[in-house]
Amino acid sequence: MHPCSQTLGLVAQAVFGILLFLCGFFPLRVPDGRVATLADWPSQVGDVQLPVEEEAHGRVVGRLVLMVVDALRWDFVAGPAGATSMPYVSSQLGRGDSCLLQARADPPTVTMPRIKALTTGSVPGFVDVVLNLGSPEVGEDSLVGQAVAHGLKVVFYGDDTWLKLFPRGFARSEGTSSFFVSDYTEVDDNVTRHLAAELGAPDWDLMVLHYLGLDHIGHLEGPASPLVAPKLREMDAVARQIHSRLRQWGESTNRTAAVVICGDHGMKDSGSHGGASPAEVLVPIVTLGLGCPGSSRTAEPVGQIDLAPTLSVLLGLPIPAGSLGKLVPGLLRGLPPSRQLHALLYNARGLAAKFRGHVAAHSTHEGWMAFEDAVRLHSEWLAAGGRSDGALFRRALGLYSIAAEEMSAVLAGSLVEFDECALAVASALLAQVCLLLLFAGPVPCPGRGECLLSALLLAGNALLCAAGRCRSVLCAAASSLPGALVAGAAFFLLACNSVRLLRHSRFRMELPRGAAPRFLAAGTALHTASLAATSFVEEEHQTWYLLWPTLVLLASPRAPLAASLAALASHRALRALNQTGDKWSALPDLHDWLSLPGRERYLLAVFVAGLLGLLCCCWFLMPSKDTRALSFVAVLSVFCYRAAVGNISISFYPQSRGVVEARVFWGALCALLASGAYRGRAGAGHLAGCWALASALLHRPHNAVLVPALVLFSSHAHHALWRDPPRWASVAHVWLGQLFYFYQGNSNSFASIDVAAGYVGLQDYHPYLVGALLVSHTYSAPVLSYLLLLSGLDRRHHASDLTREGGAAWGEACRAVACARVLPLAVYAALTTWQRHHLFVWTVFSPKLLYEAVHTAVTAVLLLLTAACFQVK
Template sequence: MFSIGHKTIYTCILAFIQIAGIALFCKGFFPYKIYLPGYASKGDQFSLHEHPQDPEFDRLVFVVIDALRNDFLIGNASGFDFVNSHIERGSAFAFTAKATAPTVTLPRIKALTTGTIPSFLDAILNIAESDTSSSLDNHDNWIYQLKNQNKTIHFFGDDTWMRLFPNMFAKTDGTTSFYVSDTTEVDLNVTRHIKTDLVKDDWDAVILHYLGLDHIGHLGGPQSPLMKPKQKEMDQAIEAMYEIVAAQDAKRIQEQTNAKGTLIVVCGDHGMNEKGNHGGSSIGETSAGLVFMSPRFESGPVKQNSSTRALEFLTIDQIDIVPTLATLFSFPIPKNNLGKVILQLYSPKQDFVRILDSVLRNASQLGQLLSKLMPEISRYLKTPFAHANDATLAFGQSYARAISLHRQYLTAKEDSVAEQALALYDQFIGFAQSHLANTASDYNIHLMSIGVALMACSAIGFIYLSLLQRQQEQHVDVWSFSRYFSVSALAMYASSMFTSSFVEEEQYTWYYLLQTVTLLCAISSFRVPVAHVGLTLDPAGLCFAQLVLVRIAIAWNHSHLSDLVLSYPGAQWHLMAVVLFTTVVSGTTTLYRLSHRPTAVDVNSTAAIIHNAIRATMLAIIVLISVLVFVYKSRISDGVISDLYAILQNWPLVQPLDQVELGRLIYNYGVAGLFVLGALSYVTKRALLMDLEHQEEPNMQAQDVQLGMLLFGSCRVLIRQNLQLTIFLTQTTKES
């Protein structure tokens, strides 16, 4: 046997091994990303022109439609008729913008504005590589660059932008993505600004972020009957923007000789899978739609585009939007950008001077970023003409030769020379982009494997010490850890409901919790004799059988066989009713068994009355919450609901309440239930102590009963406040 001192030493050693394993795993799983601090300036990026090129556009309308999959925008069944009419005429340019995982909103906004590739660490911490806040204040982005050019920027939509870019917008109106059931007002609050703010001349850039389409996906998937009408609604909003901008541009060009025009960018931050969720790396989740539109494009050569299928349009990286906007608006490309200019926006041989200058700026910016990883390339960047024939680094020579040919074209104006320079620029940009992107997402398998091995050794050591300690103990509460885990898991689950990404993939949280709790029960049951639990079957066997059933259910869900339920009208509501009824029965059974436990209240009639009253209150809360949850879920569905369930929707308590008020009411009763559970636990334990001290402490009984009555009175007040809140919400709704 180990002595206490030896156990402490071994525990410290095992803890150190575990910390080392975690550190090595994290170093391998979260690779080092090249990062340049500060903001880019016009002098940072190499140019062969004394003065910067004039911008192609002087105003920007940037429209983000959350979860806009490419086939929603440019597919055969798309509801964007106005947008597709411009694409077919050649006056708009459509692409499939490839997004990288994690395909959730915040990392995607970061990619759309900085040109970087977010990692899963960004999704977990909601921070960037070297920043300590949830904003992008210290990260170079095109919003800052526009602001730095004294541009006035307005924003309307998802308030995530307002948190990421504080003090950047002159006018804002944020919407929240928390209420997924809201598919209408969340977009109308954005669209209303088109005819009130877009028509004014007090802006240079307007950003709009719509959430309704994403909410519809979460509620009913991409095949929801609400999906096509929502696409048409978005198309009409874009048409209204286009008409306003076209009229403004025509007037500005007549009155101002230096007016350029307005660029409209319509894009999705990510797509969605066939269940309407996102966050992973499936094709549907990573394929976002992207369209560039402008009244200026209508004055160019019109070409017929017979392609109407989403897969037939060119696929680009979503981060390519950043350098493209920088070159079109003539502001510096953000320092940490990994994208490349979309040359398809330029007509063939339209203006090689502008095209070459754009790709040169792009190559110079990527070269500066690459030099932090490969210092030997610095000589090609600083003195390119002196190293045009230096073949030490092939990609470095490509950059130097491209600049030499670029300068030659500016003198000779030969298209063949420009094409050679363009090809070399593209070669260097492709190398730099792929190398930097791979470095940012290159997992070190060796470090990860060593880390996992060390953590496994530490876990085995702790298990061994635990077994030795249990052999020395006379009594161990085998269920204590399961209780603590259950309470902690419930608290973590409740906290996760305030994060949209966890709400979207809530089923995986339940899979983990259910399997873990069942496994803990199975392990604990090995220490409980079968005779003590009154079962003829081995409890551990029952637990493992339940684990098998859970695994079958997960496989059934992943194979989409669960969608068969939707083919039977009303079946999903019957299943939900059965599940909620089972919850009520389970709660009733548990509350009933409390009176038959050894710790049951049998001290005196007063304590028994308090105990029974609390149990009855808890049962009423369980029933009420179950009914309210069913009404809440049935309201947001277009499925067939039988008359039996329709009666619940007409219940006077819930009929005047909207979804937000009903959701708050459910949470309120849930909190009340926690207080009642606390009161029940307190009264039960205190009653047991009073029973043990009945003969020695007669006065203590009266005090404990008084405390129990006081706690029950507090819970009664809480329930009464809930009822008053219900009446208040009902009256408020009727008055409005």
């Protein structure tokens, strides 16, 4: 039996446990199928019947263009540069028919959930960030669906996510891939080229445009890029073209036409998005052709979900049935007073119906009482003759707005239903796996006791389900066959592990000896405990930046003084390479300095230094003559790729997408892998060298130095801990993986994911390949650290195959790596369950939970490859 096989089985249980936990924590919201109709408009207010002749839901806007500019953050329009970057839009805001609103997007700030929020008025589930690559069809009521159902013709051009969400919603359309971020020119030209023909066409009512170029520039170079201002001026010119033609159409037909310009999400200073920082969640909504309250530059705060009900009313459509948004009163000022109040009543009554069903003490809530007062004042106003300048009208208008805002805010946070049964079972399973990994001895196989206990647990769960007291994915009695299989597997594992732990009544753990091993154990426990606080989760890098230099100091008596001093000096430089975290991520770092105009030579020098160090490390890890030549070709290909795509300044090198250079690199890497395929356990160095080369290709140029630095840090850790059991070198390498993970600029926010890494050398969008490249780039440091651990064990035991002594060390190292991964996972799952109603559960705890899940899956794959690739004597 391979020494890692037992550990691999426990890690597989951990993967199953975290998947079950995610199903319970991020349940997929199943639409109830309700579709709103015009009959939902109220026919009376209190005891007062609304006049039959009143056109309560007549169409206000004859033509509407919804122009979504991906990653258009608030300060791009409202900031100091707005007047120069978007001069036409800025000039129109000085008129009475244009308006600027500040909208807040709910996290996660990625495209697909934001489109659903804009069109349905609902708050998409957090799990939609995982589904963002797939974009399944919207199954709930929406603005697009209502428009089609009521005979409005909708046309669309832009991000093909819309076509996946609404495959039958558009009379004419053309989509562009939203994921190929290397292109920020053609992706917008393909939208604009349709405008002239469509603006002259007489047959459409609603046009949706979704421009992607600004978002792609942000991913590639950030919001400070010199490419941003020209792109904003391009969007300004498009808005001018649309507004001018719509104004001509309105004058010729004597009907109202309007343009609504908005961002689906913002953009962090690093250029990415997905988190909850102000730069990511605050976006502008500019309306051209609609009325505006007070000054047209008033930044009236609204929710992004408010756009769906407001546009529905303006187009004479029912508000989508699942909408939680409130009407924006300022955009209804052009309506007669009676219609304004009628529309606000319609919106508030729909929210009140949902509010009554989800809030137990609804009758005493401020929002509900404001709604009842508004209805009473509305009926009194109608009975008094309906004067627009009366106090009753103003009070009713204000109370409707307050009621809708209060109830909308409560509903947005109360509709999340956690699967508490699944959370409890998954947390218990993860805790059991963690305890079993902490045991030094073998884990006994399941017997009759385990089978009997699992059968009792499953029977008890079935009884609870039958009694209606358990509504969970584990409810085997009422679910499908897959659900029954999941429940059976969960309870069987739970029972087996329970009996195993009872048999293993005593911990057989060897206490660490020496300052460095003791600190490794204490530091791991300290880091795990720190995950209970949101601030420590947001700034987790600070924990590792404290633990690592302390470990270097404690281990310095066992290592050369020069090496320890070099490690500490390197740590200080590398931590300044990329600012990360939440509170100080906007502060300047070495990357920002290297990106300034005129610093191209310094960036080139850093990149070349990193590649030369990488070449030396590859020759150290793969010392044979044939691999040295291939390593040189691979490193040269990395250099040529970055020169081709323009990341480094080489005037004589032709610009391209770097497809040829990337293919040469992958060819050289495949040849390197083939040369080490039959080296057995000695191939660990080959794997480490190949992964180091791949990491350098995916890294930005300034991050290339991280790869040789990790190899040197690993060598220092091996040298300092070679006298101790292998478990402590393993834990040290887990620390190194986390340390360099944050050196790279990663964080526990989705905004730190470098999307551009998923398109290195690609010409087209391939979702699985892009996903694999993104995961490889994000977790490149933990994977390389693990492979360097294996390479160090090779050199330590001087064996071409697993001897008895080497096999024991191998198994101990795998177990330590698995334990160091499952321990924070199990504790964090329990902490997240406990704090599931915390204020920051969606902005802090949830992203970290997904990162932990993916990290665990990556570790499981590494352990599986270890067991499969290296043979035992």
